[in-house]
Amino acid sequence: MRSIWRGAITFGLVNVPVKLYSATEDHDVALHQVHNADGGRIRYQRRCEICGRVVEYQDIDKAYDAGDRTVVLTAEDLKSLPSEKSREIDVVEFVPADQVDAIRLDRSYYLEPDATSPRSYVLMRKVLEDTDRVAIVQFTLRQKTRLGVLRVHGKVLLLQSLLWDDEVREASFPSLDADVRIQKREVDMATSLVRSFESDFSPADFTDEYQVQLQKLVDAKLEQGESVDTEATFGAKDDDEGDGQVIDLMEALKRSVEANRAKAKPETAKKRKRA
Numbered sequence: 610m611r612s613i614w615r616g617a618i619t620f621g622l623v624n625v626p627v628k629l630y631s632a633t634e635d636h637d638v639a640l641h642q643v644h645n646a647d648g649g650r651i652r653y654q655r656r657c658e659i660c661g662r663v664v665e666y667q668d669i670d671k672a673y674d675a676g677d678r679t680v681v682l683t684a685e686d687l688k689s690l691p692s693e694k695s696r697e698i699d700v701v702e703f704v705p706a707d708q709v710d711a712i713r714l715d716r717s718y719y720l721e722p723d724a725t726s727p728r729s730y731v732l733m734r735k736v737l738e739d740t741d742r743v744a745i746v747q748f749t750l751r752q753k754t755r756l757g758v759l760r761v762h763g764k765v766l767l768l769q770s771l772l773w774d775d776e777v778r779e780a781s782f783p784s785l786d787a788d789v790r791i792q793k794r795e796v797d798m799a800t801s802l803v804r805s806f807e808s809d810f811s812p813a814d815f816t817d818e819y820q821v822q823l824q825k826l827v828d829a830k831l832e833q834g835e836s837v838d839t840e841a842t843f844g845a846k847d848d849d850e851g852d853g854q855v856i857d858l859m860e861a862l863k864r865s866v867e868a869n870r871a872k873a874k875p876e877t878a879k880k881r882k883r884a
Contacts, residue, residue, distance in 0.1 A: 614750055615723060616696035618733060618759070618766075625722075625729040627698070629750075632717040632767065638823045687752055695749045698768065700759070703742040709758050713771045720759075720766040730766070737761045798862040805869040 610630045618625035642651040654663045671687070673680045698720075722730035737744065737760065744759040746768070756771040822843065829837045 610719075612721070616698060616748070617723075618698045618700065618720070618746070620700045620733060620736075620744075623729055623732065625733050626724045627720040627730070627766070628723045629768065630719045630721065632719045636817065636820060638820055638827065698746050698748040698757070698759070700744045700746050702745050703737075703740060704745055706741075706743045706760065709743060709745075709771070712777060714758075715770040715772055718768045718770075719762075720768055733759075734761055734764075734766055737766075792859075795859055795862065798859060798866065802862055802866045802869065805866055805873065 612628035612630055614629040616627065616629070618627055643649060644651060655666065655669060656662065657664050670684065671682045673682065720730075724730070746757045746759050748755055748757060748768075750770075756773060758769050758771055760767050760769070825842060826837070826839070829842045
């Protein structure tokens with residue numbers, strides 16, 4: 610991994626030098642656009658609408674349209690902002706982890722100690738572990754002032770940027786105000802269904818099926834050409850989406866429980882054989 614930012618966590622008078630790394634990466638199959646008539650590559654160009662020339666990125670400034678006027682902001686203007694110059698991850702407060710709603714989480718970054726002695730880094734990690742809290746921080750990254758949460762992730766400090774309060778929409782739906790009565794037997798059956806699905810979450814057990822199938826399609830076209838038989842590649846599609854009958858909630862729950870129990874039996878038998 611390559612660090613994308615260097616700075617320091619400031620915790621009172623304690624200074625924790627760190628390097629910042631993106632904690633996630635995109636695993637999608639890389640595709641580009643082509644003209645369907647001749648296969649020609651579609652490219653996007655930065656073209657000036659006044660002179661018609663293609664403009665290099667280093668010759669482009671940003672602007673704000675105020676309606677009757679346009680204010681141009683150069684790269685030097687943006688670099689002059691006090692927040693842009695800051696290289697600090699400033700701890701504002703420590704809060705219980707359950708007070709940070711998951712809807713506010715944005716991007717995740719690993720923080721590596723950037724000092725000869727990682728004592729201050731280990732101190733910060735221990736404080737978070739011992740208090741069972743997370744740190745709410747503010748920092749500037751890529752020309753944006755950001756709110757974030759600092760937490761312990763194994764042996765590393767993990768920084769997760771948070772959406773600002775006005776970036777989270779309010780869920781206001783009239784349908785939620787309807788008076789809906791749930792019967793006890795429906796709750797019991799739904800609870801039984803939940804229990805039949807109970808497990809421990811293991812991310813490695815899940816696969817991005819679309820990307821797997823997309824790569825399989827690409828490989829098939831590379832081997833067989835454009836006229837690849839998708840049914841032969843993926844198998845015939847089952848068009849039977851159900852019998853078309855409308856079943857009530859209780860019946861749907863009952864069928865789901867029975868189906869999941871039947872599905873679980875072979876797995877249980879396999880585990881017993883291994884034991």
